[in-house]
Amino acid sequence: MTERLSICLIGPKKGGKSSLLASLVDCVAQSAFGYSPRLRPALQPVTESEFYAEGVEPKKADLLMVEQGDYERLRRDFAEGGVATDTLDTYEYRFRLTVNGEAPPAVVLRGPWLLEIIDSAGEIAVPPDGAEVAILNDVKAKLAKQMLDSEAIILVLPLVRLEDSGWSGNLSRLIDRLALAPEKKLKRLVVVFSQYERLFARFGPSAFTYACDPAVALHVLRKSLRAVQWLDRLRALETPNGGVSVRFTVCSAYGFVKRFQNPNIDPHQPGERRFRRAGLEGARAYNEYWRPFLTAEPFLYAALGHDSAFTFSYAQLDARMEESA
Amino acid sequence: MHRAVPQGDQTAEVSLERLHYGKLASGATLSVPAAAGYGVTLRSHNLQASDDRLLSPPRLMALRRFEPDLVDPAARRRGAFLARVSPEPDSRRAIFLRARFRPEDGEDGHGRLYQQSAVWSVAASDWRRHPAALLAMAGSELEALPDLASEAECVRFSAAPARYVVRMLDPQDVWGALEDALDKSHWAAPTLEFLARGAETGEDATLTYGADDFASEAAFLRAVGLALQFLPASYPRWREICVVSGLRHESQGLCLRYLPSLRAAARTSVAA
Numbered sequence: 001m002t003e004r005l006s007i008c009l010i011g012p013k014k015g016g017k018s019s020l021l022a023s024l025v026d027c028v029a030q031s032a033f034g035y036s037p038r039l040r041p042a043l044q045p046v047t048e049s050e051f052y053a054e055g056v057e058p059k060k061a062d063l064l065m066v067e068q069g070d071y072e073r074l075r076r077d078f079a080e081g082g083v084a085t086d087t088l089d090t091y092e093y094r095f096r097l098t099v100n101g102e103a104p105p106a107v108v109l110r111g112p113w114l115l116e117i118i119d120s121a122g123e124i125a126v127p128p129d130g131a132e133v134a135i136l137n138d139v140k141a142k143l144a145k146q147m148l149d150s151e152a153i154i155l156v157l158p159l160v161r162l163e164d165s166g167w168s169g170n171l172s173r174l175i176d177r178l179a180l181a182p183e184k185k186l187k188r189l190v191v192v193f194s195q196y197e198r199l200f201a202r203f204g205p206s207a208f209t210y211a212c213d214p215a216v217a218l219h220v221l222r223k224s225l226r227a228v229q230w231l232d233r234l235r236a237l238e239t240p241n242g243g244v245s246v247r248f249t250v251c252s253a254y255g256f257v258k259r260f261q262n263p264n265i266d267p268h269q270p271g272e273r274r275f276r277r278a279g280l281e282g283a284r285a286y287n288e289y290w291r292p293f294l295t296a297e298p299f300l301y302a303a304l305g306h307d308s309a310f311t312f313s314y315a316q317l318d319a320r321m322e323e324s325a
Numbered sequence: 326m327h328r329a330v331p332q333g334d335q336t337a338e339v340s341l342e343r344l345h346y347g348k349l350a351s352g353a354t355l356s357v358p359a360a361a362g363y364g365v366t367l368r369s370h371n372l373q374a375s376d377d378r379l380l381s382p383p384r385l386m387a388l389r390r391f392e393p394d395l396v397d398p399a400a401r402r403r404g405a406f407l408a409r410v411s412p413e414p415d416s417r418r419a420i421f422l423r424a425r426f427r428p429e430d431g432e433d434g435h436g437r438l439y440q441q442s443a444v445w446s447v448a449a450s451d452w453r454r455h456p457a458a459l460l461a462m463a464g465s466e467l468e469a470l471p472d473l474a475s476e477a478e479c480v481r482f483s484a485a486p487a488r489y490v491v492r493m494l495d496p497q498d499v500w501g502a503l504e505d506a507l508d509k510s511h512w513a514a515p516t517l518e519f520l521a522r523g524a525e526t527g528e529d530a531t532l533t534y535g536a537d538d539f540a541s542e543a544a545f546l547r548a549v550g551l552a553l554q555f556l557p558a559s560y561p562r563w564r565e566i567c568v569v570s571g572l573r574h575e576s577q578g579l580c581l582r583y584l585p586s587l588r589a590a591a592r593t594s595v596a597a
């Protein structure tokens with residue numbers, strides 16, 4: 001049975017929301033996630049009318065068809081260095097998700113899923129602390145309603161720029177408001193730390209091997225979350241009457257270079273760009289080297305409620321904290 | 326502030342309200358500091374915050390969302406330009422818009438892009454009376470530059486409207502210049518014909534010019550300004566006229582458009 005659900009991407013500006021979404025389809029296609037490859041998920045952008053149509057048939061794959069949809073545009077913008085999402089509206093992207101392989105019956109018996117993923121500027125939901133950000137009232141109201149109507153929220157935070165987190169006060173307040181909202185549909189919340197590959201910048205070709213170890217990710221999450229003041233606020237969402245399952249994970253939209261396995265940031269290009277094949281244009285120039293890392297995790301967990309080797313619960317984080325205490 | 330001083334020729338004073346949307350910047354290359362986020366960064370004091378919605382760039386461009394690939398590659402640096410009566414029903418204002426995407430790490434940077442725009446708002450009646458002068462002025466002076474982070478908010482939000490003195494054109498001179506253009510240029514006849522047909526059919530249409538027609542945006546605006554100045558007061562679709570440069574999107578209404586990277590044979594008149 002077709003299941004429709006909405007997922008809101010929330011987080012401070014420049015945290016990596018749009019990049020995470022832009023790399024989602026490639027991540028699923030390359031199976032660059034921590035789920036069993038036998039799960040065989042498939043994800044395809046669909047139009048608004050396909051999303052709302054009754055029995056949705058999968059589109060025939062037409063490799064020659066030039067996709068000019070909103071998602072194609074997001075991917076192209078990401079390839080060209082990214083565009084800061086404006087505050088004049090919130091932006092919906094729609095997908096059809098199927099699971100074709102082995103999965104727990106609870107997952108397999110449902111679906112396909114029609115996902116509506118909502119991207120917006122960080123300034124709207126998590127503005128910098130202390131800054132009086134004038135956002136159009138109707139845009140603020142639209143996003144607030146979308147958050148309350150969403151089955152899942154993905155909170156995207158930059159892993160290594162957490163120190164200039166001049167937004168954590170506003171993030172705490174947002175979480176409190178969510179916890180208190182009685183009319184919300186929220187079932188799952190995933191906290192994802194972006195730009196994970198940066199941590200391994202000095203590991204060269206060993207980078208990918210370390211990154212692929214879930215124990216390393218768990219360690220990094222515990223360390224990053226140690227000083228975070230909103231962590232206990234978030235717990236309130238999960239308590240028996242909160243009814244939300246919370247997970248923590250890491251990801252990298254840039255990922256690691258195929259075959260060479262080093263972090264995919266080219267030191268010879270101005271700005272911070274991925275490695276690219278000289279002589280090719282646009283997204284194609286990157287494809288030879290680009291393998292995103294775990295950017296499917298937050299979305300697949302949000303949609304399926306199914307854990308991967310890289311999604312961690314409070315219980316998992318706490319277990320180790322007690323050990324080391 | 327200038328005063329309108331008639332000096333032989335008749336002049337009139339036009340008052341321009343200003344609004345900027347984008348991010349604050351600093352330094353020699355105007356890069357965006359980490360703390361700066363999107364917002365209205367300047368609003369002259371006669372505009373209300375409640376006008377922000379009406380003056381938002383995608384709304385003025387009749388777009389759901391303004392995106393980098395909608396800007397003609399040859400217009401990237403200064404941005405797309407648009408002039409029209411503001412789209413709300415019975416609007417009494419006309420707007421001029423310059424909008425572009427610039428790197429957050431400064432003018433020649435390589436970082437993420439963000440949207441920066443500047444709007445002028447004038448009385449619709451001034452636009453009706455002085456299209457040639459206003460197009461020339463907006464074309465040369467309306468820039469989508471970020472405001473400075475160092476500039477106090479109270480200054481940016483209490484800016485006085487800009488005032489310009491424009492010369493009233495003698496209809497005889499306008500006709501003379503247009504007659505001249507009909508003789509010597511390619512654009513005058515199709516433009517006048519386009520406007521005449523638009524009045525007849527009442528349909529939405531776009532007339533697009535390219536690099537072979539005009540060497541620059543300024544030349545295009547000069548030509549269109551002359552044609553609009555020539556239109557009689559009774560022209561029925563004045564409020565639907567839209568002058569556009571560097572935007573790869575067809576607006577509603579009667580749209581006269583310039584795409585600097587468009588080459589011969591591609592010029593079309595499209596009914597949307």
Ligand SMILES: Nc1nc2c(ncn2[C@@H]2O[C@H](COP(=O)(O)OP(=O)(O)OP(=O)(O)O)[C@@H](O)[C@H]2O)c(=O)[nH]1
Nearest residue numbers: 013014015016017018019085121122195252253254
């Ligand atoms: N090193 C590295 N940089 C990344 C990665 N993903 C995104 N970035 C960079 O981080 C910056 C911000 O990314 P965005 O995806 O635009 O962030 P956002 O959360 O959508 O930001 P707003 O739209 O402003 O709210 C961009 O300059 C990206 O190039 C990554 O995986 N690794």
Ligand SMILES: [Mg+2]
Nearest residue numbers: 017018084085
């Ligand atoms: Mg974004």
